[in-house]
Amino acid sequence: MTVTQDAPARTDFVALAEELAERFGGRAAEHDAAGSFPHENVAELVSSGYTAMTVPREHGGGGAELEELCRAQETLATGCASTAFAVNMHVHGIAMIAGIGGPAAERAYRAIVDDGAVIAGGFSEPGVGGNWWHPTTKAEPVEGGYLLNGRKGFFTGFPAADLLFLSAARTDDRGLPEPVGFLVPKPERGVSVTAEWDAAGMRATGSHSLLLDDLFVADAHMVGQPGALPLMFMQGVHWAWCSFASVFLGIARGALETVVREQRGRTLHVLDRTVAHLPGVQFRVAEMRTRLAAAEAHLYQSVRADHDRAIAEDPLGHYIEMSVMKNSVCRLAHEVVSLAMQVQGGSALMSAHPLQRAYRDVVAGLLVPPNSDVTAEWAGKHALGVPVFAEPRWEG
Ligand SMILES: Cc1cc2nc3c(=O)[nH]c(=O)nc-3n(C[C@H](O)[C@H](O)[C@H](O)COP(=O)(O)OP(=O)(O)OC[C@H]3O[C@@H](n4cnc5c(N)ncnc54)[C@H](O)[C@@H]3O)c2cc1C
Structure with missing residues (x-):
């Protein structure tokens, strides 16, 4: 990006996300239909200071904590999930890199704050998939x-x-x-x-x-010392998996808001009242709210955990807890959007309706790391006291 920040980094990133989500929401359908990249959204994220959110304050950034990051990303995703997901690697990635520190981190802070630089991350490879810790590159x-x-x-x-x-x-x-x-x-x-x-x-x-x-x-x-990458992931996993979850929670929240707004004013010829008066619609909306509340509670309970202590006591257990949370939140978010489709009916599938985009976007939450089968296996073993990784076999 050649855009730079208009002003020093803001501190109210959730309020900023609300402003941006409204504008990005207006452009989302067009970019989705064309499969085009929303460069103008990224330019606004940079010029508003959003991309400096997680750069430490002493380096000119916003110094946002994990909860602020997640609330902001959740809000941004209600407008344009693609933009929120695209900037997610940047905002959580820099927080993870900050955990390792060193010259690479300091150069990144300067590039982000002074030059409006944006980070994208590539760990996934064909044939390796989500098992990023085995790169073939x-x-x-x-x-x-x-x-x-x-x-x-x-x-x-x-x-x-x-x-x-x-x-x-x-x-x-x-x-x-x-x-x-x-x-x-x-x-x-x-x-x-x-x-x-x-x-x-x-x-x-x-x-x-x-x-x-x-x-x-x-x-x-190189980020950190050779071999520091897995350590960086273990120490900063809450930044990654909580922020991923927040994006998909935001899609679900947006779907609930859309579907409720629409049913309140919608009538059918066979009804003498709005669709909102149908018991089936009411039950499904209640179910959506219940699942959304469960997802939100799980995410923000994880966000507010004492991560330093948990990592010091049981780093693998902490990694698994964060992974279980991300998978649970994304599964609930997917269920909420599926229910929204049923409430809306067939019109939800039409290309002009925002719910069909939400439905296609929210599926990605089930596919992005951490892999749900790996998570379930590790979580089950950990809970049962079975070693998560095969113990080395010594020959001779
Ligand atoms: C929209 C989107 C954006 C993404 N953006 C990025 C990005 O910016 N950077 C990046 O690095 N990656 C990104 N990813 C990729 C993501 O990180 C995963 O690597 C990718 O989705 C895995 O897909 P795959 O088809 O390679 O599946 P695989 O990981 O190959 O999985 C195939 C099947 O095998 C199972 N499986 C895989 N490994 C195991 C195992 N160890 N144990 C048991 N079962 C296993 C899976 O459950 C699945 O059923 C993105 C993915 C999506 C969908």
Whole structure:
């Protein structure tokens, strides 16, 4: 982005998200239909200071805590889920990088605050899927840095990205693959788009597929020390999974608000009252509210947990708790939007109706990490005292 902030970072990011959601909502249908990337929305996110939300205050950012981030992202998603999801890697990614600190983080703060830089992240790869801790992208050491070769899929926000947060595997001292993270300025050479994003849901996220072909990355662009990537994830997982959940909760909240507003004023020829008077509609709306309340309670209870303590006491348990929450919230959000479709009836499927976009967008919550089967397996084992990971077998 060449846009820069108009003013110092704001502190009321939820109020800002409300303003932006209204404008973005007006453009959402058009971008969804065209599958185009909402560059003008990202420009507003940058100029308003939204993208500096999680940069620490001492580095000129908003210093937002996790709850403010989630409330803001939830609100933004009620207007345009694609935009909220596209900026999510940026706003939670910088909070995770801040947890590791070091020169890469400080350079990122400056780029975001001074130059309006936007981050997109690529961990997912064809053939690896959501098992991001096993990257097949190779990082081969060369003088001054690494050469990266591999493929990345689902690179959300790539069209607007100035900084790419990438994972790759280098070979450690024992000859084993070791995941490493890099935060690199979007290069002129070495990265090409192999397929533009064209999907049923989250159509305006520009989640392109990429080829990394001898991409040179300087040592200085490594995030933390070699091997720090899994640690960064474990220490900052609440930023990732809570913010993901907040986006999908926002889609569900938007669907409930839409469907309630519409039934209050809607009549059918066979009725002498509005559709809102039908018991079936009332029961479903009540059910939507109940599931939404459960999702909200689970998310914000997780947001407000004492993360430092939980990580110190049981890092794997904390990771699993956050993963269970994200999956539960996204499943409930999906159910809420499905109920909204039934309340609205067949008109909900028409391309002009906002619910059909919500229905296609909310499915993505079931597909993005952490994988629900892996989460269930780990959560079940952890609760039953069965080792989550296979114990090493010693030969001889
Ligand atoms: C809209 C959208 C945007 C995204 N944006 C990004 C992004 O910006 N950056 C990024 O890095 N990724 C992104 N992703 C990708 C996401 O991180 C996942 O990697 C991806 O959705 C996995 O899809 P896959 O088809 O590769 O499934 P896979 O992960 O290959 O899964 C296929 C099947 O195998 C099962 N499975 C997979 N692994 C295991 C296992 N270990 N144990 C048991 N079962 C398993 C799954 O449950 C599923 O049924 C995005 C995805 C979507 C949908």
